[in-house]
Amino acid sequence: MKAADFDYQRPSNLEAALDLLDDESGDVQVLAGGQSLMPMMNFRLAQPELLVDLNGLEDLQFIREADGHIQIGSMTRYCELENSPLIQQHVPLFSKALPHIAHVAIRNRGTIGGSTALADPAAEMPALLIALDAIIVARSRHGERSIKAAEFFLGLYETALEMGELIASISIPISEAGCECGFYELARRHGDYAMAGVAITVQTTNPISEARVVFFAVSDRATRTEAVENQLNGVSTLAGEEMKNAMEEIGKLDFHGDLNADIATKQHLAKVVFKRAIAEIFS
Amino acid sequence: MSGPLTLFDKPNSYIGKSVPRPDARRLVEGRGKYVDDLQLPRMLHAAFVRSPHAHAEIGIIDTAAATALPGVIAAYTATDLADHVSPYVGILTHLQGLRSPPQMPLAVDRARWQGEPVVMIVAQSRAIAEDACELVEIDFHTLEATCDAKTALQDDAPVIHAEFDSNLAWQRTVDAGNVEEAFNRDDVTVIEREFTFGRHTGVTLEPRASVVEYDPSEEVLTYHYSGQAPHMMQAVLAKHLRLLEENVRIIARDVGGSFGIKIHTYGDDVATAAAAKILGRPIKFIADRNESFVSDIHARDHTVRGRLAVDAEGKIAALEIDDLTGIGPYSMYPRTSAIECNQILNLTGAPYAIDNYRARGTVVFQNKNMMCQYRAVGHPVAMAVADGLLEEAAHKIGMDVVDIRRHNLFADNAYPTNSAAGMKFDDLSHQKALEKLVKFMDYDALRQNQTEARTQNVYRGIGLVSMVEVTNPSPMFYGIGGAPISAQDGASVRLDAAGALHVSASITEQGQGTNTIIAQISAGVFGVDIDRVKVTTGDTATTPYGGGTWASRGAGIGGEAVLQASHALKQQVLDVAGVILQAVSDQLDIVDGHVVDKDAGTQRISLADLGKIVYYRGNELPADVTPELIATRHYRVTDFPFVFTNGAMAAHVEVDVETGFVKVLNFWAVEDCGRVINPKLVDEQIRGGVVQGIGGALYEECIYSPDGQLQNASMADYLVPMAAEMPDIHIDHIETPTKTSVLGAKGAGEAGTGGAPAAIMNAVNDALRPLSTSLHQMPMTPQRILKALGKV
Amino acid sequence: MINSQNISLVVNGEPVSASVPNRTNLVDFLRNQLGLTGSHVGCEHGVCGACTLEVNGSMIRGCLMLAVQADGAEITTVEGFTSRDKAAQLQRSFQKNNALQCGYCTPGMLASALEYVEAGGGADRAAIRQHLSGNYCRCTGYQSIVDAVVDVIEQGAKQ
Incomplete structure (x- = not known):
């Protein structure tokens, strides 16, 4: 399990990194935290020719408040998110979810940009970003563009990033008063990828509005489900007919089975995690 | 207690005390010496191209591009090694009818499991060797695979070995009493269940590791071994590499976990030794984690149909089991792969007085990784079947x-x-x-708690197991069947000039504390401070001959050899002291490193002074006195095939019936391993065993696709138990020393792994009982529980 | 030709310079080029925790970081723990509590435990278990490891 050989560059500024990425001749891979890429390289499932290491780029490491958003540099590590007072104050969904992501030693190294760009359907971060209506800021040598999280994750390990682009930052709107969030996942062991999970944000001032319900680890990507959100919006609490409808709508998701749970189990557990997350929000 | 003090309760005895391990400091400071830590001059590294198919003909192998890569020294196929290694066959004559074809380290003509080594690359680094592996081209012609043990004997199943008429490896039956008559009695209640046990593997944290050196000038092969049985390995390598046994030296320093995984003959290890011999250079082979999953032996994988009859008073009238297991394409060498099935037949229901017992075991070949003995061989299956049926029967009546x-x-x-x-x-x-356990766990309070919890829709369950464990095996286990496996062990104890003891013993250390208990026994029996005892194990060149570590035998057998040798040396030293002190040796004793008057306790001469007289100033001794300050003793169990231990365990679990998740709330074990030499070591070893058992019951399983691909060959996907999900585990002891030895110690290393799965399964089923369902398939995963509950 | 780079770093207080292949991960570099074999390789995919060590003040997986990335870094491995107060206490406590058997997980386990203790973690057993949940031990039942960490925390609280 030794990685195949590769060329390695560690640019000292973003422009230099983008120059390196703007190369269509070979297989260029960005190295962020490396907590998923390195295992894939060790298994030789990934064999890039050139590795562009972003770990030297201080201009991608920040957490700041600006324009009603929390802006997070893509090379911000999970542990920095966990310890940030800004995040604790303004992005409580992160604070709830982060302790479930792998283990401390992984969070000490793994970055928000890395797991966003990876788009693992079982990972928490894509779902969190969609639930938070985050904006992913992509940069290339040819400019910058903003992509809504809901439009960023296209499938299994597939994103809207184009050749030569990397994630520069992620911008999360600061939620208004009355906004609550819920997070629930079922993992076989602490820190494992979930068998099913859900992230929810919602305005709980009566009646409920602006619900965003995003499942992960049940399909080929983090999946927002407006049909379920519609059952939440406009009621004071989710119960009775609306809950029944919500359950029915969850059952219609495009479930993908894995080693721990087949489609029927995913279907069942998706309903359970949703009910539990809702119960937590409204308890 | 009355009578004279024995050597176990003398004030200077260490036996029974929680002495910290002297070698632990080395390990916590990063000074361990594991095989992969070795770097030898001119050392090369091996990697293997393994079959990606479960069953395939091997056509042309092209290694030209691989060998052309800079840094690659050699590439070997089965043909290249044919003149250097003789084939091995994993059978034992006392397992009558067991058959297995000859096996070579690399696949010959046909690959029979996904992961079987086919080509070996030797290069200047492991990374380069892996680069070269990617350049090897093998023309595989895939064949239909036989993977499911249940269909392996059907007429249309592809036969894996052309020389055999079917995929049957072995079959055995046991028939005691009159089972049929007992089941037909009209006063009995009959319970019948099918139990399924998933495939497990050991996941030793240190993977299998070999560094092999060969010196052609002396024809000496030195094998740095991460394993349990150095002398067995010596015999195996000598025989199959055609070397004189005395010219093979096996050295096992620190071993990063073993659990039965590292006691077998693996093709990649043998190939590494052969290549070292061919090249005359040291070669290192460290199985990476991916290789570990596809090539370390697997275990369990049994389907057992069980039937139990009890009368109205709950007395067992009859027990019948039928075990089917698939062992991969070969029986593993030299211990064979029939032992687990054999143990299941021997042990199911063994704690209970049963007159009528019938058992059948069927062992089949299949195109999966090989299966063999792993911690608690057969025990988890035997205990879960018997105690699973028994608890179901109890509820039924x-x-x-x-x-x-x-x-x-x-x-x-x-x-x-x-x-x-x-x-x-x-x-x-x-x-x-059992009585101690019931009190220890406060059984009645737990039952009350269970009833109360159910009113809140919380499903808790209590499950028990009563068990036996096979320990201290005699030659009846392997030696009788022709395997080069010693059931006896030896210890040499030497008094050095400075008054220190040096013990060398043939039992081995994998972290369980072997070296510590050797020092405890020797220091206690002989009469020196434990700090003055130096212990050597794990080297065929410097230790007495013996079996090493397996079947929970180290303390019981090796410990007794140490005791006997230390006792003998003490007599020899006292004889010399008698001459020096002009005293009667019977009236002398050794306490705290001094020869003392037995009655008064007065110090007469220090061992250091005695040593100096013997070694440096022999002129002071009469000419006819020839002191022997070394004693060697060997010990084997003679009057029993095995020395059994017993135990009783209980699990308290909570099942989330909405998710199928099981939380182990508590676990208790009462264990009778005879005399406890070091409570702290024994307790945590039992706990480790329990955790391994919980792993098997709830988490661990090698998942194969129908065509024989191992689908979870990583630690992310093969779920081992981790700290967060494990409960604190409460241990208590009963000490019934075995009469087969003076020491009275039996084994304890496998009890937890053998018993815990049954207790967990019974507890889960106890929790599920109000919902009128049960599950007898391990691991009891959330999905399986949800399916049992009819929720998915 | 295998791609390599020159790196300079400080390991256990000692400045080191070396040429390393790009693909060599940090733990392989420490073990094979510097002879610091205390950090162990268990899975090479970041799950088992045996290679956990400290880089610039945080505990990370040595198999999931390249050696070339450690250029300019300050690294502490188990060999360097002995001179550090809480680490030395943990080492003694592990011995006393029999919190190891084969010792292969121990360097990584100590690193994770040290991070917990130095961050002021409490003696809550469940919290300790959770913090150590990324470190696999096949030998112990984890209980003695938790005991060892609790002991150090309680000793610290008394002082």
Whole structure:
């Protein structure tokens, strides 16, 4: 399990990194935290020719408040998110979810940009970003563009990033008063990828509005489900007919089975995690 | 207690005390010496191209591009090694009818499991060797695979070995009493269940590791071994590499976990040794984690149909089991892959007085990784089947699960006695252990808690197991069947000039504390401070001959050899002291490193002074006195095939019936391993065993696709138990020393792994009982529980 | 030709310079080029925790970081723990509590435990278990490891 050989560059500024990425001749891979890429390289499932290491780029490491958003540099590590007072104050969904992501030693190294760009359907971060209506800021040598999280994750390990682009930052709107969030996942062991999970944000001032319900680890990507959100919006609490409808709508998701749970189990557990997350929000 | 002090309760005895391990400091400071830590001059590294197919003809192998890569020294196929290694066959003559074809380290003509080594690359680094592996081209022609043990014997199943008429490897039956008549009685209740046990593997944290050196000038092969049985490995390598046994030296320094994984003959290890011999250079092979999953032996993988009849008083009238297991394409060499099935037949129901017992075992070949002995061989299956059926029967007749055990466990005064399968038992304490457990766990309070919880829709369950464990095996285990596996062990104890003891012993250390208990026994028996005892194990060149570590035998067998040798040396030293002090040696003793007057305790001469006289100033001794300050003793169990231990365990679990998740709330074990030499070491070893058992019951499983691809060959996907999900585990002991030795110690290393799965399964089913369902398939995963509940 | 780079770093207080292949991960570099074999390789995919060590003040997986990335870093491995107060206490406590058997997980386990203790973690057993949940031990039942960590925390609280 030794990685195949590769060329390695560690640019000292973003422009230099983008120059390196703007190369269509070979297989260029960005190295962020490396907590998923390195295992894939060790298994030789990934064999890039050139590795562009972003770990030297201080201009991608920040957490700041600006324009009603929390802006997070893509090379911000999970542990920095966990310890940030800004995040604790303004992005409580992160604070709830982060302790479930792998283990401390992984969070000490793994970055928000890395797991966003990876788009693992079982990972928490894509779902969190969609639930938070985050904006992913992509940069290339040819400019910058903003992509809504809901439009960023296209499938299994597939994103809207184009050749030569990397994630520069992620911008999360600061939620208004009355906004609550819920997070629930079922993992076989602490820190494992979930068998099913859900992230929810919602305005709980009566009646409920602006619900965003995003499942992960049940399909080929983090999946927002407006049909379920519609059952939440406009009621004071989710119960009775609306809950029944919500359950029915969850059952219609495009479930993908894995080693721990087949489609029927995913279907069942998706309903359970949703009910539990809702119960937590409204308890 | 009355009578004179024995060597176990003398003030200077270390036996029975929680002495910290002297070698632990080395390990916590990063100074361990594991095989992969070795870097030898001119050392090369091996990697293997393994079959990606479960079953395939091997056509042309093209290694030209691989060998052309800079840094690659050699590439070997089975053909290249044919003149250097003789084939091996994993059979034992006492397992009558067991068959397995000859096996070579690399696949010859046909690959028979995904992961079987086909080509070996030797290069200047492991990374380069792996680069070269990617350049090897093998023309595979895939064949239909036989993967499912259940269909392996069907007429249309592809036969894996052309020389055999079917995929049958071995079959055995046991028939005691009159089972049919007992099941047909009209006063009995019959319970019938099918139990399924998933494939496990050991996941030693240190993977299998070999560094092999060969010196052609002396024809000496030195094998740095991460394993349990150096002398067995010496015999195996000498035989199959055609070397003189005395020219093969096996050295096992620190071993990063073993659990039965590292006691077998693996093709990649043998190929590494062969290549070292061919090239005359040291070669290192470290199995990476991916290789570990596809090539370390697997275990369990049994389907057992079980049937139990009990009368209205809960007395067992009859027990019948039918075990089917798939062992991969070969029986593993030299211990064979039939032992687990054999153990299941021997041990199912063994704690209970049963007159009528019938068992059938069927072992088949299949195109999966090979299966062989792993911690608690057969025990988790045997205990789960018997105690699973027993608890179901108790509920069916409305009897408490503790009461039904009270009615059926052998009485504590029943020994010596035999089980229905013919196992010889002595010095066991099933009833006492059960009563102690019931008190220890506060059984009645837990039952009350369970009832209360159910009113809140919380499903808690309590499950028990009464068990036996095979320990201290005699030659009846392997040696009788022709394997080069010693059942006896030796120890040499030497008094050095400075008054220190040096013990070398043939039992081995994998972290369980072997070296510590050797020092405890020797220091205590002889009479020196434990800090003055130096222990050597794990080297065929410097230790007496013996079996090493397997089947929970180290303390019981090797410990007794140490005791006998230390005792003998003490007599020899006192004889010399008698001459020097002009005293009667019978009236002398050794305490705290000094020869003392036995009665008054007055110090007469220090061992250091005595040593100096003997070694440096022999002129002061009479000419006819020839002191021997070294003693060697060997020990084997002679009057029993095995020395059984017993135990009783209980699990308290909570099942989330909405998710199928099981939380282990608590676990208790009462264990009778005879004399406890070091409580702290034994307790945590039992806990580790329990955790491994919980792993098997709830998490661990090698998942194969129907065409024989291992689908979870990583630590992210093969779920081992981790700290967060494990409970604190409470341990208590009963000490019924075995009469087979002075030390009286039996084994304890496998009890937890053998018993915990049954207790967990019973507890889960106890929790599920109000919902009128049960599950007898391990691991009991959330999905399986949800399916049992009809929720998915 | 295998791609390599020159790196300079400080390991256990000692400045080191070396040429390393790009693909060599940090733990392989420490073990094979510097002879610091205390950090162990268990899975090479970041799950088992045996290679956990400290880089610039945080505990990370040595198999999931390249050696070339450690250029300019300050690294502490188990060999360097002995001179550090809480680490030395943990080492003694592990011995006393029999919190190891084969010792292969121990360096990584100590690193994770040290991070917990130095961050002021409490003696809550469940919290300790959770913090150590990324470190696999096949030998112990984890209980003695938790005991060892609790002991150090309680000793610290008394002082």
